[in-house]
Structure formats: C-alpha cells, structure tokens
Amino acid sequence: MYEIVISLYTLGVAVMSLFNDKVKKMWRGEREAFRVLRNSVDPGSRYVWFHAASLGEFEQGRPIMERLRREHPELKILLTFFSPSGYEVRKNYEGADIICYLPLDTYFNARRFLNLVHPEVAFFIKYEFWWNYLHILKRRNVPVYSVSSIFRPNQVFFRWYGRTYSNVLKCFTRFFVQNEVSRQLLAKLGITEVEITGDTRFDRVLQIKSQAKSLPIVEAFRQDYKVFVAGSSWPPDEDIFIKYFNVRDDWKLIIAPHVIGEDHLQQILSKLKGKAVRYTEATPESVADAKILIIDCFGLLSSIYGYGHVSYVGGGFGVGIHNVLEAAVWNIPVIFGPNNERFQEAQDLLASGGGRQIDGYQQFESLINSYIADDSLRKADGDKAAQYVSSKAGATGKILSAVKF
Structure with a gap:
C-alpha cells in the first residue's frame, strides 16, 4: 500500500512540476541527487546523515551539526532536504560537506541512496518518517535518531488505521522528544527508547543572538525611536498592525513579510501611510527619515528582532504562527494570532507572560496602547520571554552525549 501511495505521489509531483516552479525545483533536485552523491561522496570517509524537511527543521538540526563538526572533525556531514524552501536557502551552508535533495522514498531510491552514502549514523529532524529509508537503515544496523520530535494523539500513528504505518517508528534507535506527552504516546506503541531533551531551536536562537552582527541600515532607521518588528507576516496580520501604526508617528515599523x-x-506598500523604504534599496541616508522599513530579502529577521521593542510573529490568522523564539530571545514581548494551539513554544510563552495572543484589531490596539503607556510592563513581558528561552536551552548537549560515534 505504501509503495502505491508513493508511486501516485511521484506521478503527481511530476505533473505538478510542469505548472509550479517550486515543485519543478524539487522534482529536478531529487533526480539530480544521485549525480551529486556520485560526484561528492568520498568512499574513504565516515558520513553522518542529517535529514530536514525544510528550513525550520534545518534550524533545529543546525546546532547538532555544528557542535558535531567541532567535536568530531574526522566525520563528514551529509545534509538532505525534502522541500525547496529549505534547500534553496541553505544549499551553500558551510557546515555540511554534501547538500542535496532527498530522492522520493521508493524502495529502489532508498537502496540506491544508501549504497552511495553508507552513513554511520543518521539524524531525522522532527517529523520525517520515510518507510523505505528507515527500514533499510534498520536492516543494516545503522543507528537512527529522531531529534526534537513531538507527537500528538491525532497523528496517524495513534489511530486505528495507522497501526501498520506506526511500525516505521520502531526503526529508530532512540527518540529525543520535546515533551512528556510525546514520550507517553510512544510508550503506548511499545517504544521506550525515548528521552525528553526539549527542542534544539532554543540552543539555536541563543547562538544566533550571541553571534548577531550590527546592521547599519537598521541602526540608521531606528535612531532613538521605539520600533515595532513584524516578522513572517501575512496579509491578515498586516491589516491589523499597519492600521494601528499608520496613525502613530512616535514609533517606527519594520515589516519582514513571510x-x-x-x-x-x-x-x-499600498496600505502604508508615511515614507516606506525597502531594505535592498536603502542607504543610511534614505532611511533616516523613513517611518517604515520593509525587509525584502531573506536571512535578516532573526537579527532584526534585536532592534525591536515589541514584536509580532505572523501566521496566527492562517497557516499557523511562525518562529516565535527568534523574537523572544531578544527580551521583547511577542504578539501573535489565535492559530497557535499546535505550537508548544507559543503555548509556553503565553503561560509565562512573555507572549500575548490577539484575536483582532481591538485587542491589538489595547495591548500596544498598554505597552506604550507603561514601559515597565513592556520590559517585564520582554524579560519573561527571554527567561523562558534560556530555561529551555541545552537539548543539543543532551542529544550528543547520548550518541556514540
């Protein structure tokens, strides 16, 4: 049944690649992966394989890869992606020796891939559970670890119709999960090689903060103003905060759309009132008197939060909120929309007081007014956000101390 589903999926991807540029990149990348591996794999080297679905999972695996490289320079790292949104952004990442797409999970592809690489250890980040790859790795006695994984009762593994597929979980040597609920759910399937280590993203955002570089354009824009930073925003988010800041001249606004x-x-731009400048077109002179700075490039948001006094993380009125930790680590309050129930860190931020949920414009207006009127309240919420992040650090060390190379 699984092979039939994968075959139908492969056919669907092939057809969609004719009409969608993102799917086309994935389709081409998966087919080129074998050529990349043939040309790049050194048969005399020892490889550790990291697989991340997309950019978010890459960020979770990154602290492990970088610490592994420091502590075990004799090992080489293979990094694979499933999604173009991960591969296209990080295809030149210097922390890995080989980077490519993961070919679709047919038995033939999985066997061919593993025959080329011969990994000594494999790390699958968070949600990746590919049947053929994992079963072949198990048969070859290759240790496989699931990192920063999180499980919920409504997932297919814990439904009556998913019992057969749940056997894929028994291919893992050990799970490093984020919470107690995940441990209990796995125990119901008879899986006990589980350790609650938390999420490596906490280590990653602390690392980003410690290595942050100054951004002269943003510094010239901010000056002595208070700054509201809206990250990963979508139109429903923008309708709320733009409406508010269009009538205020005492704060500046940075928008980094998703x-x-x-x-x-x-x-x-059509919604804004006041001078707005795009980051890629900005100079220190042109942004000095601007009211809005629009970040029209990738890779800056995690550092830009450091220039803010209040943050907003988008997606909560649609697809689900994006990375709240990138903002929280900078000692600033984090605001987001109502679609956040599936995001543990958002729930924790709400509980700690470092995060605030808004359901519409009126709540947003009331909250920002309270922060403007009471600076000590704003700072207190920001400190709670940063304290929450610090309290959850350390997953990387726990994971690597449990893995033998």
Whole structure:
C-alpha cells in the first residue's frame, strides 16, 4: 500500500512540476541527487546523515551539526532536504560537506541512496518518517535518531488505521522528544527508547543572538525611536498592525513579510501611510527619515528582532504562527494570532507572560496602547520571554552525549 501511495505521489509531483516552479525545483533536485552523491561522496570517509524537511527543521538540526563538526572533525556531514524552501536557502551552508535533495522514498531510491552514502549514523529532524529509508537503515544496523520530535494523539500513528504505518517508528534507535506527552504516546506503541531533551531551536536562537552582527541600515532607521518588528507576516496580520501604526508617528515599523514577492510587497506598500523604504534599496541616508522599513530579502529577521521593542510573529490568522523564539530571545514581548494551539513554544510563552495572543484589531490596539503607556510592563513581558528561552536551552548537549560515534 505504501509503495502505491508513493508511486501516485511521484506521478503527481511530476505533473505538478510542469505548472509550479517550486515543485519543478524539487522534482529536478531529487533526480539530480544521485549525480551529486556520485560526484561528492568520498568512499574513504565516515558520513553522518542529517535529514530536514525544510528550513525550520534545518534550524533545529543546525546546532547538532555544528557542535558535531567541532567535536568530531574526522566525520563528514551529509545534509538532505525534502522541500525547496529549505534547500534553496541553505544549499551553500558551510557546515555540511554534501547538500542535496532527498530522492522520493521508493524502495529502489532508498537502496540506491544508501549504497552511495553508507552513513554511520543518521539524524531525522522532527517529523520525517520515510518507510523505505528507515527500514533499510534498520536492516543494516545503522543507528537512527529522531531529534526534537513531538507527537500528538491525532497523528496517524495513534489511530486505528495507522497501526501498520506506526511500525516505521520502531526503526529508530532512540527518540529525543520535546515533551512528556510525546514520550507517553510512544510508550503506548511499545517504544521506550525515548528521552525528553526539549527542542534544539532554543540552543539555536541563543547562538544566533550571541553571534548577531550590527546592521547599519537598521541602526540608521531606528535612531532613538521605539520600533515595532513584524516578522513572517501575512496579509491578515498586516491589516491589523499597519492600521494601528499608520496613525502613530512616535514609533517606527519594520515589516519582514513571510512571502517576499513583488505582488505582496506592492500590496503592503499600498496600505502604508508615511515614507516606506525597502531594505535592498536603502542607504543610511534614505532611511533616516523613513517611518517604515520593509525587509525584502531573506536571512535578516532573526537579527532584526534585536532592534525591536515589541514584536509580532505572523501566521496566527492562517497557516499557523511562525518562529516565535527568534523574537523572544531578544527580551521583547511577542504578539501573535489565535492559530497557535499546535505550537508548544507559543503555548509556553503565553503561560509565562512573555507572549500575548490577539484575536483582532481591538485587542491589538489595547495591548500596544498598554505597552506604550507603561514601559515597565513592556520590559517585564520582554524579560519573561527571554527567561523562558534560556530555561529551555541545552537539548543539543543532551542529544550528543547520548550518541556514540
């Protein structure tokens, strides 16, 4: 049954690649992966394989890869992605020796891939559970670890119709999960090689903060103003905070939209009142008197939060909120929309007081007004956010201390 599903999926991807550029990149990348491996794998080297679905999972695996490289320079790292949104952004990442797409999980592809690489250890980040790859790794006695994984009762593994597929979980040598609920759910399937280590993203955001570089354009824009930073925003988010800051001149606004496309950028610009400058077109002189700075490129948001006094993380009125930890680590309050129940860190931030949920414009207006009127309240919420992040650090060390190379 699984092979039939994968075959149908493969056919669907092939057809969609004719009409969608993102799918086309994935389709081509998966087919080119074998050529990349043939040309790059050194048969005399020892490889550790990390697989991340996309960019978010990569960030979770990154602290482990970088610490592994420092502590075991004799090992080489293979990094694979499933999604173009991960591969296209990190294909030149210097922390890995080989980077490519993961070919679709047919038995033939999995066997061919593993015959080329011969990994000594494999790490699958968070949600990746590929039947053929994992079963072949198990048969070859290759240790496989699931990192920063999190499980919920409504997942297929814990439904009556998913019992057969749940056997894929028994291919893992050990699970490093985020919480107690995940441990209990796995125990119901008879899986006991489980350790609650938390999420490696906490280590990653602390690392980003410690290595943050100054951004002269953002510094010239901020000056002595208070700054509201909206990260990974979507149109429903923008309708709320733009409406508010359009009528305030005492704060400046930085918008880093989730989708950086010309149509979306023009849509944002059409809603704004006051001088707005795009980051890629900015100079220190041109942003000095601007009211809004639009970040129209990737890779800056995690550092830009450091220039803010209050943050907003988008997605909570649609697809689900994005990375709240990147903002929280900078000692600033984190605001987000109502679609956050599936995100443990958002729930924890709400409980700690470092995060605030808003359901619409009126709540947003009331909250920001309270922060402006009471600076000590704003700072206290920001400190709670940062304290929460610090309290959850250390997953990377726990994981690597349990893995033998």
